[in-house]
Amino acid sequence: MSTITIPRPDDWHLHLRDGAMLEGVAPESARDFARAIIMPNLVPPVVTGAEATAYRERILAALPERAEFEPLMTLYLTERTDPEDVARAAASGLVRAVKLYPAGATTNSDSGVRDFDRVRGVLEKMAEIGLPLCVHGEVTSPEIDIFDREAVFIETVLDPIRRATPGLRVVMEHVTTKDGVDYVRSQGDDMGATITTHHLIINRNHILVGGIKPHYYCLPVAKREEHRRALVAAATSGDAHFFLGTDSAPHADPAKESACGCAGCFTATHTMPLLAHVFEAEGALDKLEGFASRNGPRFYKLPVNETTLTLEKTDEPASWPAKIETGAGPVTLFDPGFPVHWHVKR
Numbered sequence: 001m002s003t004i005t006i007p008r009p010d011d012w013h014l015h016l017r018d019g020a021m022l023e024g025v026a027p028e029s030a031r032d033f034a035r036a037i038i039m040p041n042l043v044p045p046v047v048t049g050a051e052a053t054a055y056r057e058r059i060l061a062a063l064p065e066r067a068e069f070e071p072l073m074t075l076y077l078t079e080r081t082d083p084e085d086v087a088r089a090a091a092s093g094l095v096r097a098v099k100l101y102p103a104g105a106t107t108n109s110d111s112g113v114r115d116f117d118r119v120r121g122v123l124e125k126m127a128e129i130g131l132p133l134c135v136h137g138e139v140t141s142p143e144i145d146i147f148d149r150e151a152v153f154i155e156t157v158l159d160p161i162r163r164a165t166p167g168l169r170v171v172m173e174h175v176t177t178k179d180g181v182d183y184v185r186s187q188g189d190d191m192g193a194t195i196t197t198h199h200l201i202i203n204r205n206h207i208l209v210g211g212i213k214p215h216y217y218c219l220p221v222a223k224r225e226e227h228r229r230a231l232v233a234a235a236t237s238g239d240a241h242f243f244l245g246t247d248s249a250p251h252a253d254p255a256k257e258s259a260c261g262c263a264g265c266f267t268a269t270h271t272m273p274l275l276a277h278v279f280e281a282e283g284a285l286d287k288l289e290g291f292a293s294r295n296g297p298r299f300y301k302l303p304v305n306e307t308t309l310t311l312e313k314t315d316e317p318a319s320w321p322a323k324i325e326t327g328a329g330p331v332t333l334f335d336p337g338f339p340v341h342w343h344v345k346r
C-alpha cells in the first residue's frame with residue numbers, strides 16, 4: 001500500500017453559495033481543506049467589507065462542530081467599489097483578495113466590470129497594499145468564440161491591466177489553456193494561477209462525445225486535449241506559479257440537467273484522491289505537496305498549514321456517493337470516468 005502525507009491542503013478558489021446549499025456543501029470542503037478562498041458571486045454579490053463579514057459568519061455557522069476550516073473572504077469588484085472600503089477590509093485581515101468578473105462572463109457575473117477605467121482607483125489601491133486580484137479570465141464579446149475567450153482575455157485585458165498597474169498581484173483563476181499556462185509561467189512572482197481538479201481530467205470531448213454531459217459543463221469550458229496536457233504539465237512541474245483552486249461550484253441537479261444548464265463542476269468531496277491519481281499517473285506524486293499545500297500560501301503570503309493530510313492507495317477502488325443531498329436539492333459529484341484507488345486516511 002502506498003501512502004503520502006502532505007501539509008493539509010487549501011483550496012484557493014471555492015464556491016460555497018449561501019443558505020441551504022451552503023449548509024450542504026460547507027462540510028464537504030471542511031473535511032480535507034484547512035482554508036479556502038471563498039468566491040463572492042452570490043445573488044446579490046459580496047461587494048463591501050460589511051457584506052463579507054456577514055457572509056463569513058454564515059459560513060462559520062454552516063461548518064460542523066469541530067471543523068478546522070478558515071474561510072478567506074473576497075470582495076466582488078464592481079464599478080462602484082470604494083477603494084477605501086477595500087483597504088479597510090484588507091487591513092483587518094478579513095479580506096484576502098478582490099475578484100474581477102468581466103460582466104456576463106459566468107454564473108452571477110451581471111454586476112461585474114464593463115469599463116475597466118472605472119476600477120482603476122481600486123486596482124491602484126490594491127497594488128499599493130499588496131492585495132491580490134483574482135480574475136475570471138474570459139472576454140465576453142459575442143463575436144469571440146467561447147474556446148478562444150481565455151487567450152483573447154490575456155492579450156486584450158489581463159496584460160494591459162498589469163502593465164497599467166505595476167505591482168498589482170494577480171491570480172489567473174481556473175486557467176484552462178496552454179496560452180494561459182505559458183503566459184503565467186513567463187511572469188514574475190506577482191502572477192499566479194489556480195488550476196481546477198476537473199480541468200486536469202477532462203477535455204472538451206468529455207462534454208460532447210456520446211451525448212451532452214451537463215455535469216462536465218463549467219466555465220471556462222474545458223478545451224482540447226493539448227490544453228489539458230499543458231495544465232497537467234504545469235500542475236505537476238513544481239512551478240510555484242501554479243496552485244490548486246478547485247472551483248468546486250455546486251448547482252442543484254435540476255439547474256444542471258436542463259435545456260439551459262448552469263456552469264460548474266462539484267469536486268469538493270473527492271478532490272484530493274482525484275489529484276493523487278492524476279499526479280501518480282504523471283510519476284509526480286512528490287509534486288502534489290507543492291501544488292495543493294505550499295504554492296498557494298506562498299503566493300498569498302500565509303503560513304503553510306502545520307497539520308497534515310494522509311492519502312493512501314489501496315487495491316479496492318474508492319467509492320463516493322453519486323450525489324450529495326442538500327436542502328437546496330441533490331448535487332452530483334464530478335465523475336472522473338476512471339477508478340480511483342486513493343483515499344484520504346481518516
Ligand SMILES: NC(=O)N[C@@H](CC(=O)O)C(=O)O
Nearest residue numbers: 015106107218219249263264
Ligand atoms: N466555474 C463555473 O463554471 N461556475 C462558477 C463561476 C466561475 O467560477 O466562473 C459558478 O459560480 O457556478
Ligand SMILES: [Zn+2]
Nearest residue numbers: 106136219220
Ligand atoms: Zn470563474
Ligand SMILES: [Zn+2]
Nearest residue numbers: 015039247249
Ligand atoms: Zn469559480
